Amino acid sequence: xxxxxxxxxxxxxxxxxxxxxxxxxxxxxxxxxxxxxxxxxxxxxxxxxxxxxxxxxxxxxxxxxxxxxxxxxxxxxxxxxxxxxxxxxxxxxxxxxxxxxxxxxxxxxxxxxxxxxxxxxxxxxxxxxxxxxxxxxxxxxxxxxxxxxxxxxxxxxxxxxxxxxxxxxxxxxxxxxxxxxxxxxxxxxxxxxxxxxxxxxxxxxxxxxxxxxxxxxxxxxxxxxxxxxxxxxxxxxxxxxxxxxxxxxxxxxxxxxxxxxxxxxxxxxxxxxxxxxxxxxxxxxxxxxxxxxxxxxxxxxxxxxxxxxxxxxxxxxxxxxxxxxxxxxxxxxxxxxxxxxxxxxxxx
Amino acid sequence: xxxxxxxxxxxxxxxxxxxxxxxxxxxxxxxxxxxxxxxxxxxxxxxxxxxxxxxxxxxxxxxxxxxxxxxxxxxxxxxxxxxxxxxxxxxxxxxxxxxxxxxxxxxxxxxxxxxxxxxxxxxxxxxxxxxxxxxxxxxxxxxxxxxxxxxxxxxxxxxxxxxxxxxxxxxxxxxxxxxxxxxxxxxxxxxxxxxxxxxxxxxxxxxxxxxxxxxxxxxxxxxxxxxxxxxxxxxxxxxxxxxxxxxxxxxxxxxxxxxxxxxxxxxxxxxxxxxxxxxxxxxxxxxxxxxxxxxxxxxxxxxxxxxxxxxxxxxxxxxxxxxxxxxxxxxxxxxxxxxxxxxxxxxxxxxxxxxxxxxxxxxxxxxxxxxxxxxxxxxxxxxxxxxxxxxxxxxxxxxxxxxxxxxxxxxxxxxxxxxxxxxxxxxxxxxxxxxxxxxxxxxxxxxxxxxxxxxxxxxxxxxxxxxxxxxxxxxxxxxxxxxxxxxxxxxxxxxxxxxxxxxxxxxxx
Numbered sequence: 001x002x003x004x005x006x007x008x009x010x011x012x013x014x015x016x017x018x019x020x021x022x023x024x025x026x027x028x029x030x031x032x033x034x035x036x037x038x039x040x041x042x043x044x045x046x047x048x049x050x051x052x053x054x055x056x057x058x059x060x061x062x063x064x065x066x067x068x069x070x071x072x073x074x075x076x077x078x079x080x081x082x083x084x085x086x087x088x089x090x091x092x093x094x095x096x097x098x099x100x101x102x103x104x105x106x107x108x109x110x111x112x113x114x115x116x117x118x119x120x121x122x123x124x125x126x127x128x129x130x131x132x133x134x135x136x137x138x139x140x141x142x143x144x145x146x147x148x149x150x151x152x153x154x155x156x157x158x159x160x161x162x163x164x165x166x167x168x169x170x171x172x173x174x175x176x177x178x179x180x181x182x183x184x185x186x187x188x189x190x191x192x193x194x195x196x197x198x199x200x201x202x203x204x205x206x207x208x209x210x211x212x213x214x215x216x217x218x219x220x221x222x223x224x225x226x227x228x229x230x231x232x233x234x235x236x237x238x239x240x241x242x243x244x245x246x247x248x249x250x251x252x253x254x255x256x257x258x259x260x261x262x263x264x265x266x267x268x269x270x271x272x273x274x275x276x277x278x279x280x281x282x283x284x285x286x287x288x289x290x291x292x293x294x295x296x297x298x299x300x301x302x303x304x305x306x307x308x309x310x311x312x313x314x315x316x317x318x319x320x321x322x323x324x325x326x327x328x329x330x331x332x333x334x335x336x337x338x339x340x341x342x343x344x345x346x347x348x
Numbered sequence: 349x350x351x352x353x354x355x356x357x358x359x360x361x362x363x364x365x366x367x368x369x370x371x372x373x374x375x376x377x378x379x380x381x382x383x384x385x386x387x388x389x390x391x392x393x394x395x396x397x398x399x400x401x402x403x404x405x406x407x408x409x410x411x412x413x414x415x416x417x418x419x420x421x422x423x424x425x426x427x428x429x430x431x432x433x434x435x436x437x438x439x440x441x442x443x444x445x446x447x448x449x450x451x452x453x454x455x456x457x458x459x460x461x462x463x464x465x466x467x468x469x470x471x472x473x474x475x476x477x478x479x480x481x482x483x484x485x486x487x488x489x490x491x492x493x494x495x496x497x498x499x500x501x502x503x504x505x506x507x508x509x510x511x512x513x514x515x516x517x518x519x520x521x522x523x524x525x526x527x528x529x530x531x532x533x534x535x536x537x538x539x540x541x542x543x544x545x546x547x548x549x550x551x552x553x554x555x556x557x558x559x560x561x562x563x564x565x566x567x568x569x570x571x572x573x574x575x576x577x578x579x580x581x582x583x584x585x586x587x588x589x590x591x592x593x594x595x596x597x598x599x600x601x602x603x604x605x606x607x608x609x610x611x612x613x614x615x616x617x618x619x620x621x622x623x624x625x626x627x628x629x630x631x632x633x634x635x636x637x638x639x640x641x642x643x644x645x646x647x648x649x650x651x652x653x654x655x656x657x658x659x660x661x662x663x664x665x666x667x668x669x670x671x672x673x674x675x676x677x678x679x680x681x682x683x684x685x686x687x688x689x690x691x692x693x694x695x696x697x698x699x700x701x702x703x704x705x706x707x708x709x710x711x712x713x714x715x716x717x718x719x720x721x722x723x724x725x726x727x728x729x730x731x732x733x734x735x736x737x738x739x740x741x742x743x744x745x746x747x748x749x750x751x752x753x754x755x756x757x758x759x760x761x762x763x764x765x766x767x768x769x770x771x772x773x774x775x776x777x778x779x780x781x782x783x784x785x786x787x788x789x790x791x792x793x794x795x796x797x798x799x800x801x802x803x804x805x806x807x808x809x810x811x812x813x814x815x816x817x818x819x820x821x822x823x824x825x826x827x828x829x830x831x832x833x834x835x836x837x838x839x840x841x842x843x844x845x846x847x848x849x850x851x852x853x854x855x856x857x
Contacts, residue, residue, distance in 0.1 A: 103674060103677075106674070106678075107677060107678060107681045110638060110639070110641075110643075110678045110681055110682065111681045111682065113639065113640070113641040113644075114641050114643065114644030114681075114682050115644075116641065117602065117605060117640070117641030117642075117644050117645055118641075118644050118645070118648060121605060121606065121608070121609045121645060121648065124606050124609055125609045128609075128611070
């Protein structure tokens with residue numbers, strides 16, 4: 001019995017060990033199996049998740065791309081809209097509110113006009129000054145002329161040199177020359193100048209006829225008789241009031257013949273029935289070009305000498321280019337015969 | 349006694365009367381004799397001579413009366429009181445031309461002194477007779493009648509209306525077309541006197557077609573005539589836009605600009621008055637004047653004359669610039685601003701300076717560009733000195749103050765503003781500092797210049813009440829600079845530094 005118990009105890013000793021070992025081996029194996037299964041499960045789950053995540057990601061990506069595309073399009077549209085608005089705003093302001101370039105142009109035009117006006121006014125002022133100076137000079141000239149005419153008696157003569165022509169001077173004073181040129185002034189009655197203001201003497205002169213009561217004309221002052229034999233008054237009057245006796249040249253006009261011809265022509269014209277000239281050939285009015293005979297239009301055709309002119313002319317020998325006059329002016333040798341007052345040269 | 353001797357007595361008496369009246373008329377030409385004549389009772393002696401048989405004596409007596417009445421108002425009143433006017437008016441209708449001239453002369457001499465005397469003339473019915481004289485053949489009579497009417501119409505609107513109601517205006521326009529220069533002058537001056545009172549009277553003158561004739565006469569070489577014509581046109585144009593437009597339609601531009609170059613000063617003055625009256629109504633009319641180069645011509649005209657002659661030209665520039673900023677820019681482009689500043693500094697009279705200050709204010713108030721153009725010519729210090737000086741009149745002070753304010757509110761040209769920091773009174777200083785505070789935050793070079801020229805230092809020294817506008821401006825200027833700089837320039841900084849040095853204990857070694 002003790003060996004059985006000893007065998008049993010010995011087996012018991014090992015039983016736990018073996019049991020533990022078996023458990024370990026089994027757990028390990030089971031663990032392996034489970035782990036393999038878990039691995040398998042993990043792998044499968046990963047595959048599913050991978051697909052699912054890929055699907056979601058792709059969706060997300062599509063969205064992003066769409067969004068990006070829309071943004072790009074909107075940006076483009078915005079940029080184009082800005083361009084349009086830029087142009088439109090510029091146009092609108094320039095057309096309806098304020099155009100800067102137009103203003104600049106306007107100011108430039110204004111300053112150019114100003115310069116032009118300034119120049120024109122300067123010219124005008126200069127011209128006025130010149131005119132005034134000229135008028136002044138002319139007035140001075142006139143005054144000096146008038147003075148020279150008044151002082152004409154101071155001119156130097158051959159015997160006595162005048163005061164402006166002193167013998168000690170090299171050449172005479174300019175006044176001397178002026179005096180030489182001037183015509184002596186005949187003293188006239190001074191003209192009554194019309195003054196703007198009231199002039200008593202003027203008025204009196206005008207109304208003197210009516211101012212004082214009428215008195216008789218004063219008797220003439222006694223004076224000496226004029227000297228000398230006088231012609232008979234009737235002769236003098238006859239001479240003075242003799243009617244005009246023109247010479248033959250003056251009495252008839254020089255182109256009397258021409259005028260007479262005109263006169264005749266006018267009279268004939270008055271009697272005409274038909275004013276139009278008869279035309280040389282029937283289609284003249286059609287302005288057709290006249291084609292002359294070949295015979296008469298060639299170089300060897302008819303000569304103008306003998307039909308158009310009858311004189312042999314050589315223009316190179318002419319001394320002047322004027323032809324003879326058809327009318328000669330008469331000379332009045334005999335027109336004044338017996339009609340002159342003096343008896344000089346007349347046959348007694 | 350024989351007939352001859354009896355007639356001789358009458359002849360002597362007539363001679364004596366003629367001599368007396370002629371001598372009195374001659375003596376009356378000299379002012380020193382008139383007192384003596386008046387004391388001798390010349391009026392009462394001349395009155396019966398007006399009714400004399402002999403026409404010459406009548407005329408000379410009328411002439412003498414006219415000369416006496418011309419001299420001063422008392423004698424003219426004596427003429428009126430002596431009941432001479434009805435007689436004159438009555439015989440005016442019948443007598444010859446010399447008498448008409450003398451009688452019209454008397455009426456003119458009486459009517460020129462005061463409105464009451466002119467009213468007395470109107471009351472005795474002289475206007476109708478004078479208008480009849482305007483139709484006379486003799487130009488001297490027309491001239492005398494037109495002169496008398498002009499002097500009567502000069503005083504006030506009622507008298508002008510009376511003259512117009514008598515039908516004088518068409519006849520005056522006919523007189524203008526006559527060839528005699530003196531008659532033209534007087535008729536133009538009469539039209540000018542009539543139209544100056546009110547728009548209705550001016551319209552009456554225009555309705556008769558006076559403008560066309562007046563415009564033609566601008567080209568006449570006689571300078572006195574030009575004076576009157578230009579004055580007439582300016583009196584017509586000043587009342588309303590329509591009348592000014594009608595004057596412009598008569599094509600006076602650019603011919604009127606040649607009148608600005610005339611030798612006679614009053615022609616220049618009247619021409620610039622005319623242009624001023626046209627320019628002040630609307631921007632379109634000013635634009636027209638600018639387009640024809642009128643601004644340049646007026647500027648040259650201002651440069652070539654002195655004193656009161658310049659005044660209308662200066663005002664014209666102001667009016668043109670006041671309408672809009674484009675026109676003000678056109679005025680600047682025509683080089684008017686240097687000319688105006690010359691006027692401002694060299695004219696002795698206050699009212700002309702006031703006008704120049706006003707014109708500069710109108711030019712500079714629109715935009716910073718305009719203000720810069722005005723400031724560059726160094727006029728702002730002149731304006732300031734005029735404002736501050738005690739000798740300037742009230743008007744000059746107000747105008748220069750307004751001009752300075754309006755220019756400063758737009759001025760961004762800092763070199764011109766700097767002197768103002770130093771010597772401006774507080775109310776102007778506020779604007780100056782305000783302008784600085786607007787410009788400095790944006791311009792770095794200006795900031796540097798501001799510091800180096802000592803402006804920042806000056807700004808620190810300004811005492812301003814806390815919370816006032818000035819303090820705000822100062823703060824905004826200070827905020828453009830770093831702290832240390834501001835503190836460096838604040839007054840008393842050197843003292844503060846020294847205090848710190850005193851209180852500093854060096855580390856004990």
